[in-house]
Amino acid sequence: MRIGVYGAGREVGRSAILVEASKTRVLLDYGVKITETVPEFPLPFEGLVDGIIVSHAHLDHTGYVPHYFQESEANVFMTPPTKDLSLLLWKDMIKVAKRKEIEPPYAMKDIKEAESFTVTYDYYEMVPVTSETSFEFYDAGHIPGSAFTKLYTPEGKILYTGDFKIEATRLHNGADLTGIEADVLIMESTYADEDHPPRKLLEQRFVESVKETLDEGGFVILPVFAVGRAQEMVDILVSNGVDAPIWFDGMAREATKIILRYPEYIANPGRLKRIMRKVHWIRTSADRKRALEEPGVIVTTAGMMQGGPVIFYTTALRNDPKSKVIFTGYLVEDTPGRRLLEEGVFEADGYEFKTELKVERYDFSAHAGRSELFEIVRRVNPSHVVVVHGDEENAIRLAEELNEQEGVKAFAPKLGERVDIDL
Numbered sequence: 312m313r314i315g316v317y318g319a320g321r322e323v324g325r326s327a328i329l330v331e332a333s334k335t336r337v338l339l340d341y342g343v344k345i346t347e348t349v350p351e352f353p354l355p356f357e358g359l360v361d362g363i364i365v366s367h368a369h370l371d372h373t374g375y376v377p378h379y380f381q382e383s384e385a386n387v388f389m390t391p392p393t394k395d396l397s398l399l400l401w402k403d404m405i406k407v408a409k410r411k412e413i414e415p416p417y418a419m420k421d422i423k424e425a426e427s428f429t430v431t432y433d434y435y436e437m438v439p440v441t442s443e444t445s446f447e448f449y450d451a452g453h454i455p456g457s458a459f460t461k462l463y464t465p466e467g468k469i470l471y472t473g474d475f476k477i478e479a480t481r482l483h484n485g486a487d488l489t490g491i492e493a494d495v496l497i498m499e500s501t502y503a504d505e506d507h508p509p510r511k512l513l514e515q516r517f518v519e520s521v522k523e524t525l526d527e528g529g530f531v532i533l534p535v536f537a538v539g540r541a542q543e544m545v546d547i548l549v550s551n552g553v554d555a556p557i558w559f560d561g562m563a564r565e566a567t568k569i570i571l572r573y574p575e576y577i578a579n580p581g582r583l584k585r586i587m588r589k590v591h592w593i594r595t596s597a598d599r600k601r602a603l604e605e606p607g608v609i610v611t612t613a614g615m616m617q618g619g620p621v622i623f624y625t626t627a628l629r630n631d632p633k634s635k636v637i638f639t640g641y642l643v644e645d646t647p648g649r650r651l652l653e654e655g656v657f658e659a660d661g662y663e664f665k666t667e668l669k670v671e672r673y674d675f676s677a678h679a680g681r682s683e684l685f686e687i688v689r690r691v692n693p694s695h696v697v698v699v700h701g702d703e704e705n706a707i708r709l710a711e712e713l714n715e716q717e718g719v720k721a722f723a724p725k726l727g728e729r730v731d732i733d734l
């Protein structure tokens with residue numbers, strides 16, 4: 312079989328992995344990489360595919376799917392929440408591009424086309440892609456609807472992790488590792504260099520920081536991913552007795568409605584519903600101004616500050632040294648969020664300024680930490696591993712370590728590289 316890495320080779324973002332086995336060609340994920348300026352897309356590949364399997368509804372995994380429909384057609388496979396959330400993200404891609412006055416990667420008609428070719432399956436259903444190849448989704452524990460893909464080809468079994476997390480979070484029970492054995496493992500490596508701090512301790516430190524700012528009369532801005540992190544952070548704030556107003560803005564609102572439509576994909580839907588009743592949902596620009604009248608917490612998109620209402624709040628509070636921006640997720644290099652954290656400079660919509668705001672980051676990751684990455688290798692028990700979705704240093708080092716310590720043949724392909732595997 313041949314595995315071509317057309318995106319997410321020694322980088323985080325624009326996942327696009329082409330598996331060719333026997334007569335079947337399957338594309339695993341088709342995402343975009345968000346940067347400070349224009350998004351980056353996967354490298355082009357020749358020929359058509361028999362199917363596109365999408366692991367989950369984050370832009371770096373699903374964001375480029377409609378582009379495929381500009382010139383071709385293929386069945387697209389996802390879980391039901393991933394479909395609804397992807398539609399939301401795809402439409403937002405066009406909106407953001409228009410606002411930034413850059414060329415959108417596809418049009419509404421391509422989204423409609425992609426939607427009509429998308430078929431949804433729950434976990435543990437055997438799905439034929441071609442007459443010789445099928446797959447099954449397993450819960451990956453990353454965000455609602457996220458899935459491992461186990462591909463059954465005539466040349467062997469492949470497990471593709473997408474993004475995953477084994478440890479439980481407030482939203483998830485963690486990945487399901489039963490039955491995931493395969494010959495080839497294609498895995499993420501985002502956090503190959505570190506384990507995450509224990510979540511309980513992290514929550515405590517985070518909540519203390521929030522309360523300290525509120526007590527001083529400042530505002531807390533939480534830039535979040537719409538899917539998963541936004542809901543989890545509100546849960547943490549409410550459960551830990553933060554009694555200042557919590558405002559909820561941007562695409563996170565739509566995403567929450569979708570997540571609540573699929574209660575079987577989260578750990579505790581009843582609690583999420585109760586908790587979301589305690590937040591103030593922002594719908595109008597008047598609401599936005601009201602949110603800045605008395606100290607409170609503003610939970611809003613985008614997570615890496617590349618767009619969305621977070622820009623409005625950060626700009627409005629730029630000269631307030633009492634207020635704070637707290638990041639809670641991964642910040643890709645060359646994003647406005649990363650620059651704000653590292654240099655205290657904020658760049659948005661063509662202007663930039665130095666800010667008085669305090670900036671902090673807490674590692675509430677929805678990704679596997681270092682020991683979970685080794686655990687999945689042991690559980691899948693493959694002969695070959697292809698390491699993707701990690702920065703250059705992490706991906707290369709993890710492949711080396713797996714070669715030396717785990718008795719597998721591991722690769723960390725460069726962008727555009729194709730790996731031939733004979734089982």
Ligand SMILES: [Zn+2]
Pocket residue numbers: 367369453474
């Ligand atoms: Zn993800």
Ligand SMILES: [Zn+2]
Pocket residue numbers: 324369371372474700
């Ligand atoms: Zn990802």
